[in-house]
Amino acid sequence: MERLLEQIINGLQLGFVYALIALGYTMVYGIIKLINFAHGDVFMIGAFIGYFAYTFWGFSLWGAVLIAMILCAVLGVLIERIAYRPLRYAPRIAALISALGVSLFLEYFCSLKFVFGPNFRVVQPPVKQIHWNLGGIPITNIQIIIVAVVILLLLVLQYLVYRTKIGTAMRAVSFDHDAARLMGINVDFIIAFTFALGSALAAAGGVLYTLAYPQIHPFMGIMPGLKAFTAAVLGGIGIIPGAVLGSLIMGQVETLTAAYLTSQMRDAIAFLILIIVLLVRPSGILGRGGPEKV
Amino acid sequence: MLEVKDLEVFYGSIQALHRISFKINEGEIVTLIGANGAGKSTTLRTISGLVRPRSGKVVFRGTDITQVPAHTIVRMGIAQVPEGRRIFSNLTVLENLLMGAYTRNNKQEVEENLERVFKSFPRLKERIKQLAGTLSGGEQQMLAMGRSLMSRPSLLLLDEPSMGLSPIMVEEIFEIIKNINHEGTTVLLVEQNAFMALQIAHRAYVLETGRIVLEGPAKEVRDNPRVRTAYLGELAFVS
Numbered sequence: 001m002e003r004l005l006e007q008i009i010n011g012l013q014l015g016f017v018y019a020l021i022a023l024g025y026t027m028v029y030g031i032i033k034l035i036n037f038a039h040g041d042v043f044m045i046g047a048f049i050g051y052f053a054y055t056f057w058g059f060s061l062w063g064a065v066l067i068a069m070i071l072c073a074v075l076g077v078l079i080e081r082i083a084y085r086p087l088r089y090a091p092r093i094a095a096l097i098s099a100l101g102v103s104l105f106l107e108y109f110c111s112l113k114f115v116f117g118p119n120f121r122v123v124q125p126p127v128k129q130i131h132w133n134l135g136g137i138p139i140t141n142i143q144i145i146i147v148a149v150v151i152l153l154l155l156v157l158q159y160l161v162y163r164t165k166i167g168t169a170m171r172a173v174s175f176d177h178d179a180a181r182l183m184g185i186n187v188d189f190i191i192a193f194t195f196a197l198g199s200a201l202a203a204a205g206g207v208l209y210t211l212a213y214p215q216i217h218p219f220m221g222i223m224p225g226l227k228a229f230t231a232a233v234l235g236g237i238g239i240i241p242g243a244v245l246g247s248l249i250m251g252q253v254e255t256l257t258a259a260y261l262t263s264q265m266r267d268a269i270a271f272l273i274l275i276i277v278l279l280v281r282p283s284g285i286l287g288r289g290g291p292e293k294v
Numbered sequence: 295m296l297e298v299k300d301l302e303v304f305y306g307s308i309q310a311l312h313r314i315s316f317k318i319n320e321g322e323i324v325t326l327i328g329a330n331g332a333g334k335s336t337t338l339r340t341i342s343g344l345v346r347p348r349s350g351k352v353v354f355r356g357t358d359i360t361q362v363p364a365h366t367i368v369r370m371g372i373a374q375v376p377e378g379r380r381i382f383s384n385l386t387v388l389e390n391l392l393m394g395a396y397t398r399n400n401k402q403e404v405e406e407n408l409e410r411v412f413k414s415f416p417r418l419k420e421r422i423k424q425l426a427g428t429l430s431g432g433e434q435q436m437l438a439m440g441r442s443l444m445s446r447p448s449l450l451l452l453d454e455p456s457m458g459l460s461p462i463m464v465e466e467i468f469e470i471i472k473n474i475n476h477e478g479t480t481v482l483l484v485e486q487n488a489f490m491a492l493q494i495a496h497r498a499y500v501l502e503t504g505r506i507v508l509e510g511p512a513k514e515v516r517d518n519p520r521v522r523t524a525y526l527g528e529l530a531f532v533s
């Protein structure tokens with residue numbers, strides 16, 4: 001029982017990190033109908049920036065999260081500007097290929113010796129792990145930090161998207177670009193803003209990830225990226241609450257598979273889910289008639 | 295107020311507009327009538343900056359706006375109610391209206407505009423919290439018009455506002471267009487419903503396969519035999 005509880009909490013932690021990545025996939029898809037395959041690599045770069053910030057640049061954990069978010073927001077805007085905007089009205093496949101190209105470029109560029117280098121690095125998180133037992137629930141301070149920060153960011157995002165002018169404009173653009181233009185909305189700016197937002201969230205996810213899984217390398221974004229993408233599809237791509245729901249499910253499935261079946265299966269299960277969702281319910285759990293999309 | 299000069303627009307290799315020219319004076323209702331596919335929507339989309347012409351010019355109040363981005367053109371005072379309304383069904387009625395005021399940063403002014411729109415369209419006020427997609431066709435047209443008025447345009451472009459509406463609803467919409475014009479907004483009205491459009495317009499242009507084939511005061515255009523047969527549904531006398 002204790003073990004199951006522990007696994008569920010581990011799954012929750014993982015699911016919340018996936019949620020931060022999945023939101024970027026879903027928001028970008030919602031607004032330009034593009035799967036930004038480079039998004040997992042933004043997560044990776046966020047993890048590295050955070051690591052540098054708290055290890056070498058003297059930042060606290062919060063400072064590291066913040067600086068990773070800011071730099072990755074800029075990176076996200078650059079990626080959109082260079083790799084996607086010129087192809088915005090080209091056939092969908094062109095942008096998709098461009099996305100794969102950006103992803104590979106970031107991975108191999110970051111592997112260069114004078115960038116991050118190709119090797120694994122073991123991270124010394126700025127927070128020491130402490131185990132607690134809260135009324136029979138085994139939990140660590142890091143798990144609490146991760147879940148708390150993610151929930152805080154989700155609340156901020158919710159407020160931004162549903163309560164502010166720019167958030168309303170994001171939803172308007174996601175529904176109809178030309179109609180949004182006729183309102184005086186600068187659609188290019190809103191799209192860039194969406195990339196900035198999604199990338200910043202992924203960066204925060206990257207830094208938090210290093211607290212729980214203190215090992216980083218230039219290809220570390222691939223698996224979490226694919227799983228978060230699967231989670232976004234599972235919840236209903238383009239739907240913000242769907243990304244969170246899908247991620248929480250993914251987190252549980254993955255941890256429970258690893259704990260009770262076999263840890264070699266954990267990645268395979270993720271893709272099995274993707275295939276089943278695509279076959280049975282391609283619009284996802286909350287898709288069609290569910291909450292509005294962005 | 296607005297001058298369109300020798301506009302040529304292509305979609306790929308298809309030419310949609312062949313050097314069309316026309317003018318709109320301050321305070322007028324001008325109508326652009328023509329059959330389906332004549333190029334009416336293309337004309338409006340070009341004025342609004344959604345489509346770029348291959349050649350020709352659009353001049354608004356002395357400024358060449360041919361290359362100005364669409365979102366800036368709204369700021370300059372031209373709003374468009376597009377064909378098919380294109381309301382944001384995923385937003386509430388109020389959010390739709392606030393998007394119409396996107397270019398306006400003064401909160402108090404936006405509040406005043408909202409009140410003005412609710413005065414013209416009282417039905418929208420009862421539904422502000424509702425998702426726009428749940429409105430009836432007539433209400434959606436009202437929302438689309440109210441939304442465009444939220445930017446306080448000096449020139450309003452209307453693309454087939456009567457499309458898909460019941461005759462009573464059409465009467466109501468045209469009444470509102472007249473009122474909007476009385477209150478000082480210049481109107482360019484695109485219609486397939488030529489009969490109604492010619493009743494409220496001051497001047498008219500007739501567009502046929504991308505060319506302006508006839509222009510003049512609305513009364514004269516209405517009495518033109520060719521217009522009567524082609525657009526007003528009267529039988530031609532064949533001798």
Ligand SMILES: Nc1ncnc2c1ncn2[C@@H]1O[C@H](COP(=O)(O)OP(=O)(O)O)[C@@H](O)[C@H]1O
Nearest residue numbers: 305308310328329330331332333334335336337
């Ligand atoms: N997006 C488009 N791509 C290609 N051709 C188009 C497009 N939009 C309109 N057209 C063509 O341009 C011509 C004019 O269309 P349009 O301006 O919509 O006419 P109207 O509004 O008078 O019905 C038509 O022949 C139409 O098929």
Ligand SMILES: [Mg+2]
Nearest residue numbers: 334335336377
């Ligand atoms: Mg049309």
